[in-house]
Amino acid sequence: MADTATPKPGLQVDLSGQVALVTGASRGIGRAIAVQLARCGASVAGVARTKEGMDATLTAIREAGGTAEAFAANVAITADVNRVVEEVEARFGGKIQILVNNAGITKDGLFLRMEDDAWDDVINTNLKGTFLFARAVGAMMMRQRYGRIINITSVSALMGNPGQANYSASKAGVIGFTKTIARELASRGVTVNAVAPGFITTDMTDSLPDKIKAEVKERVPVRRLGSPEDIADLVTYLASPGASYLTGQIIAVDGGMTC
Ligand code: NAP
Numbered sequence: 001m002a003d004t005a006t007p008k009p010g011l012q013v014d015l016s017g018q019v020a021l022v023t024g025a026s027r028g029i030g031r032a033i034a035v036q037l038a039r040c041g042a043s044v045a046g047v048a049r050t051k052e053g054m055d056a057t058l059t060a061i062r063e064a065g066g067t068a069e070a071f072a073a074n075v076a077i078t079a080d081v082n083r084v085v086e087e088v089e090a091r092f093g094g095k096i097q098i099l100v101n102n103a104g105i106t107k108d109g110l111f112l113r114m115e116d117d118a119w120d121d122v123i124n125t126n127l128k129g130t131f132l133f134a135r136a137v138g139a140m141m142m143r144q145r146y147g148r149i150i151n152i153t154s155v156s157a158l159m160g161n162p163g164q165a166n167y168s169a170s171k172a173g174v175i176g177f178t179k180t181i182a183r184e185l186a187s188r189g190v191t192v193n194a195v196a197p198g199f200i201t202t203d204m205t206d207s208l209p210d211k212i213k214a215e216v217k218e219r220v221p222v223r224r225l226g227s228p229e230d231i232a233d234l235v236t237y238l239a240s241p242g243a244s245y246l247t248g249q250i251i252a253v254d255g256g257m258t259c
Contacts, residue, residue, distance in 0.1 A: 015097075025044070032228030
């Protein structure tokens, strides 16, 4: 039996004329999201720490007939985030309809031995980065009375995971942040939701020993690891105009792990 999902064309919604800013778009889940949104007609602004890191994503999008451009920013740095949002607005006609806060890192270790840097780096990238980008586009989305913000959290925030105190805390923070700003923005046509991936095959999980991967698979009711495209499909729906009555929700895409 195949280990990952059968490749599929991906959910099709009409996003033509829209601009989607996707952080952490250089690989993994972010790349799959960027490609999928572009296939649906959105112009994609892909953010990673270097523009060169975005090359493979840009190629994939352009080969699929889509439009995309790369922007460099460290999501944890306010000046970087504000600059990139200004650059994206200047490049794509002043409006951003879709923001996907996907950039994230892990620095695992048991909490009793965790260094301050491992805590700070993970919180700053995963949680502060989400706040910074949402703040940078929030006012404009309110003015245009339309927006879709999708934050990528994790099942680690829902269940806890030994060795990931910093990561689980950052992703649990994303959940509280999502629910709060969903309430603040709802009356202006801006929805805010979070997607909680389970165990997805990307660089982030690649380094785990095969034994751990086999154990994870045993814990997943559908008996396979997820693919980045499994996440991209839900993000695409949440990004669509049709998802206007869905806000403040945390949706796990985890093969049933947390059910
Ligand atoms: P990945 O393959 O390691 O990719 C991480 C992405 O984030 C890269 O594009 C990286 O870009 C970017 N990034 C990291 N730090 C950044 C920073 N400071 N500024 C800008 N960009 C930064 O990870 P992934 O597995 O696709 O994960 C994507 C998201 O899903 C993360 O938020 C992760 O926590 C979450 N998630 C993943 C899993 C999983 O099983 N894989 C499960 C649950 C949740 P550069 O390195 O090129 O800058």
